[in-house]
Amino acid sequence: MKKDRGKVWLGVAGVVINSEGKWLVVKKTYSGLKGVWSLPAGFVKFGETADEAVVREVKEETGLDCEVTGLIGLRTGVIRHEISDNMAIFYCQPMDEHQSFTIQEKEISEVKWLTVEELVHGGEASVMLREMASHELKNHQLMKNEGINPGDVFEYSSYKLFFNKGI
Template sequence: MSSREKRGKVWLAVSGLVKSSEGHWLVVKKRYGGLKGQWSLPAGFVEAGETADEAVIREVKEETGIDCVVNGLIGLRTGVIKGEISDNMILFLLEPVGEERVIPQENELYDARFIDPAELMHDKGASILLRYLMNQNESTVNPGIEGINPGDQFGYTAYKIFL
């Protein structure tokens, strides 16, 4: 079964805007897909048994070797591919913890590094989403709220709200 078949017709992905202590952004150049060869944010699909915020931490680590914490939710990118597949991606703001030494995942990426967003603004290889994020305001970040129990009848093993 291909990964496309496994996901079905509703996709849930995550993406992380990781900002270094100097304000540089962690960006990657994928070897495949619609963003092949363009600078974009580390991203991937949410796996069974994990929350979206856990997925973005895992994906950033897998693609770049950078350990992060989630500072909050930036937004949602949603679309429909060829009138059939619901393609949804949750965008998070992350902060690196520990050493900021990037180790690109060579099977998936041509490159990964921290780049000054002002430099990315002038790079023709920056994705549309990156360009849009450069014009956003920090006040649009919504932190996560934990420790809420919506009721034992649901059987949640993890539950968070980003408001």
């Protein structure tokens, strides 16, 4: 599973919201996100743009086709004082929100549509997901959140989350 990505990583995540306002979330089978709700996400591959990568990752992890309609923000951190870990977070719309899910079984144990309330207060969402959902992404203001600890398992020596308050 571990690949040589060098010391600068670029990942992508998709905030896919359906017509009922529910967010598309996944439970990973590995890493510090194992067993908690998080966004469909992964790394940008050679020869693809970040927006192409997020469409691919959403499709690979959930089976859902989507299109990118905006950039929500950036999560950036440094792991163990040496690895620059960056993630572009895109707003995506489902092409067909009633499409059935196809789980990427090696990486994903569950896929679901959840309300903002369930994400914020359900107790099973990742720190980043809960932080984003709690601000409801409404006011279109760029926010910088520092002092957030996504969990000691990740070993971040620095962690910042930039995102728009609104979509």
